[in-house]
Amino acid sequence: MFDDLHDPDPPTAGLDALARVSERAGTIRRRRTAMLGGGAVAVAIVALAIVIPGRDADRIEPADDTEVTASTSAPVPDCGRLTDPVWLPNGAVAGEPDVASAIDPSSGEFVETRTWADAQGNGVLAELPAPTDVLDLPPTGNMWGLRVTDEVPGVDSHEVVIWRRAGNCVARFLVGGDPEGAASWGAALVDQLTIAASASGPSSGDDGWCADVLGRRVACVLAAAVDTSAADGPQGAAYQIVGPADSGDPPTLRGEVGVVQLIVGADDVVSPRSRLSMETPIPGTSLVSVVDLVPATETWCGTVTTPDGEVHRVGVSPSVASDGPVEAPAPCDDGSTGTSVETTAPPTTGIVPPPTVPPTSVPVGSDGTVLLLDGAGDVRLVDAQGMRTLYDGFDPDERPTEGEFVLVDGMALSPERGTLVVSDCCEPFPGDLIAVDVATGEHEVIGFGHLPAFTELGNLVWAGLGSTDTGELNPVVLLGDATGAVGVTLHEFPVDSRIDDLAVVPGPDGERVVVLLATPTETQLWVFPAGGGDMQLSATVADVPWTAETPMSLAGWTDEAYLVLDDANDQVLAFDRSTLVPIVGPEVPNASISLWITPTTSRSISPDRVVTIDGVAQPGEFVRVR
Amino acid sequence: MVGRFDDVDVSFVDRFEELHRVAYRAAYAVLGNRTDAQDCAQEALARALVRWRTVSEYAPAWCARVSTNLALDRVRRERRQPPRPADAGSDESIADRRRDLVAALKALPKRQREAVALRYLADLPEADAASALGCSVGTIKSATSRGLERLRADLGPAWAWED
Numbered sequence A: 001m002f003d004d005l006h007d008p009d010p011p012t013a014g015l016d017a018l019a020r021v022s023e024r025a026g027t028i029r030r031r032r033t034a035m036l037g038g039g040a041v042a043v044a045i046v047a048l049a050i051v052i053p054g055r056d057a058d059r060i061e062p063a064d065d066t067e068v069t070a071s072t073s074a075p076v077p078d079c080g081r082l083t084d085p086v087w088l089p090n091g092a093v094a095g096e097p098d099v100a101s102a103i104d105p106s107s108g109e110f111v112e113t114r115t116w117a118d119a120q121g122n123g124v125l126a127e128l129p130a131p132t133d134v135l136d137l138p139p140t141g142n143m144w145g146l147r148v149t150d151e152v153p154g155v156d157s158h159e160v161v162i163w164r165r166a167g168n169c170v171a172r173f174l175v176g177g178d179p180e181g182a183a184s185w186g187a188a189l190v191d192q193l194t195i196a197a198s199a200s201g202p203s204s205g206d207d208g209w210c211a212d213v214l215g216r217r218v219a220c221v222l223a224a225a226v227d228t229s230a231a232d233g234p235q236g237a238a239y240q241i242v243g244p245a246d247s248g249d250p251p252t253l254r255g256e257v258g259v260v261q262l263i264v265g266a267d268d269v270v271s272p273r274s275r276l277s278m279e280t281p282i283p284g285t286s287l288v289s290v291v292d293l294v295p296a297t298e299t300w301c302g303t304v305t306t307p308d309g310e311v312h313r314v315g316v317s318p319s320v321a322s323d324g325p326v327e328a329p330a331p332c333d334d335g336s337t338g339t340s341v342e343t344t345a346p347p348t349t350g351i352v353p354p355p356t357v358p359p360t361s362v363p364v365g366s367d368g369t370v371l372l373l374d375g376a377g378d379v380r381l382v383d384a385q386g387m388r389t390l391y392d393g394f395d396p397d398e399r400p401t402e403g404e405f406v407l408v409d410g411m412a413l414s415p416e417r418g419t420l421v422v423s424d425c426c427e428p429f430p431g432d433l434i435a436v437d438v439a440t441g442e443h444e445v446i447g448f449g450h451l452p453a454f455t456e457l458g459n460l461v462w463a464g465l466g467s468t469d470t471g472e473l474n475p476v477v478l479l480g481d482a483t484g485a486v487g488v489t490l491h492e493f494p495v496d497s498r499i500d501d502l503a504v505v506p507g508p509d510g511e512r513v514v515v516l517l518a519t520p521t522e523t524q525l526w527v528f529p530a531g532g533g534d535m536q537l538s539a540t541v542a543d544v545p546w547t548a549e550t551p552m553s554l555a556g557w558t559d560e561a562y563l564v565l566d567d568a569n570d571q572v573l574a575f576d577r578s579t580l581v582p583i584v585g586p587e588v589p590n591a592s593i594s595l596w597i598t599p600t601t602s603r604s605i606s607p608d609r610v611v612t613i614d615g616v617a618q619p620g621e622f623v624r625v626r
Numbered sequence B: 001m002v003g004r005f006d007d008v009d010v011s012f013v014d015r016f017e018e019l020h021r022v023a024y025r026a027a028y029a030v031l032g033n034r035t036d037a038q039d040c041a042q043e044a045l046a047r048a049l050v051r052w053r054t055v056s057e058y059a060p061a062w063c064a065r066v067s068t069n070l071a072l073d074r075v076r077r078e079r080r081q082p083p084r085p086a087d088a089g090s091d092e093s094i095a096d097r098r099r100d101l102v103a104a105l106k107a108l109p110k111r112q113r114e115a116v117a118l119r120y121l122a123d124l125p126e127a128d129a130a131s132a133l134g135c136s137v138g139t140i141k142s143a144t145s146r147g148l149e150r151l152r153a154d155l156g157p158a159w160a161w162e163d
Helices: A015-039 B010-031 B034-050 B052-080 B092-107 B110-121 B126-133 B137-155
Strands: A049-051 A098-103 A110-117 A123-127 A144-148 A160-166 A169-175 A188-196 A208-213 A216-222 A252-256 A259-265 A269-271 A278-281 A287-293 A300-305 A311-316 A339-341 A370-374 A379-383 A386-391 A407-413 A419-426 A429-437 A443-448 A450-454 A460-465 A475-480 A486-492 A498-505 A512-518 A523-529 A537-542 A553-557 A561-566 A571-576 A594-597 A602-605 A611-613 A616-618 A622-625
Touching: A015 B010, A015 B034, A370 A407, A379 A407, A379 A419, A386 A419, A386 A429, A419 A450, A419 A460, A450 A498, A460 A498, A475 A498, A475 A512, A486 A512, A486 A523, A498 A553, A512 A553, A523 A561, A537 A561, A537 A571, A561 A594, A594 A622, A602 A622, A611 A622, B010 B034, B010 B052, B010 B092, B010 B110, B034 B052, B052 B092, B052 B110, B052 B126, B092 B110, B092 B137, B110 B126, B110 B137, B126 B137
Parallel strands: A407 A450, A553 A594
Antiparallel strands: A049 A252, A098 A110, A110 A123, A123 A144, A144 A188, A160 A169, A160 A208, A169 A188, A208 A216, A252 A259, A259 A287, A269 A300, A278 A287, A300 A311, A311 A339, A370 A379, A370 A622, A379 A386, A407 A419, A419 A429, A429 A443, A450 A460, A460 A475, A475 A486, A498 A512, A512 A523, A523 A537, A553 A561, A561 A571, A594 A602, A602 A611, A611 A616
């Protein structure tokens, strides 16, 4: 069939064609690498204040002068690019590598290779002599090539994770993270994937370089001896411990952008704590580190109750730590500052006040706003002021044959409707999160990821890449504040999967993050609480693999079901919200390329790009609606 | 070739001609223009090379599918522009048939369109098409059947069906 449509004399592909394909593939790879590196924005710590309750009630200190950044208005704090060479002990001379010179049999060139070893003197890592050339990467001072040497047989490069801690900054370097690139050279790419405050990184006090190989911690080279049990920890320590609560000294509170972190006694009770809070013992002490998300509020107030019943009221205000050491105490909503001792019960749930949503008329869509991605790749907002273009994206129809090309793949409006967050993406790696001021149209890159969604309380949920546990490029769902500062990883998916869509869905028992996950063999629906927790549901949606050119997409929800649009088969699938069992869904348009249904709205875009909102077709050409 | 393509997986190099042939065939059936078809084929192969470890098991079908979709995208992008000339010597009636077919293909649901394209534009076996689309052979059969049925309905009996 169709034989007459085929070329009767097709050309033969020769070396020139292969060269073009190879060059183009290299361009794609480099672009991905650049996205990984460039997107690895330092989500470092703005050390705001240490509010010391009790005896030092008015004393507020920066956690470490060197980590205080210039402004909390900047969403990307600066830990600096941690670019020092990797120093691991070689077993003989700590911090010095073994250096070997030899003629590279493959190139015939004289090369010098430096090798690091673990504490027992076993060779572990070897530096490639010319990594940027070998790996075909753009020259940069932030990358090194590393390869696992023969002394650790069976260790794949991606099983090596390099950590660096400098004061409060933790950098995790992924080795061999690009499954399609570096690993194919039998080598590894070291790149700065994330820099984040992390309770799951090197243990406190590991101030320097560390490496995990196959999950085994290779002895670290510490920048300085750190004694976390000291009454006054040295500058540069992971945590500055003022004094353990169980010895009668007050606990220490340090606020950070997006995170409240408290160092308290193991038996102290911290309140309020959200369901996202994590607690990590501090080795060598009777203290624990409590890390909890602080959403987009300027002040956090709470209490620490010691075992003897003393209640320390503590507060921190990120906004006061604009530059350098904090001089002003953090205000609490009752007017108190710093810390005080009281006996009133603290609030027990929630750490964010509900946003104030101004009243507005409803021009289209019964919830008052519609987000549209138009045929030119621009993001438009429809609200009481009409339709406006807020973000100028690439035109998907004007795809260049070479060079940068990213498409808007996600858009979310904050509950108070003041901020639009869009993401661009080029599969399979996520790109940038861009915040757009709805009032002014000004925008800035706030983070690294895609598919943003706001919670009702104004926190941001989005899809990212990179496991905090394994260092691999697992798809992850992150929760942070509206500035893009990462709070916690809500969920981590297998490395051989891809997040195709994400939404935050309200419900009577709390908000749920709904994720459409593509795997090599099928598409799955995952549901878990936006507030964190162990509950989760997952189910197979269809046998649509991640290689499908048109992935499935979320299509909204009803009171009973989560909805998925199967564009390939022109159908909408419904899954019971409690069980994810397929059920009969609502009546929806037969053919849509994008669909968004809620209990109060219905929006769809037909294959010819016409958007219909609550039954009324709108002028223009669109490709995605929310 | 050794040395120049040291960074290209050997198995990809070994299969390059085969993959190019399949990808080109599918794109040409849609576009009717050699230059454009070669562009689509090479883009598809470059994407395959980037994710070679993932797609190598079903590379011909994967390349054909991507190449077909690139070709259809190219037709859609050029819809407001003057039509690209078919290659010299090509039959005008064939160009008309191709235009009609492309329009009908674009109207098909994606799964049906890809199944038809893989089976009849790239001439791939059902098993290969099933691998590329991540579904069963039975699904390919039914999608192809429904797609052809709808194509016949859209194109009408006057369209020169050859089977």
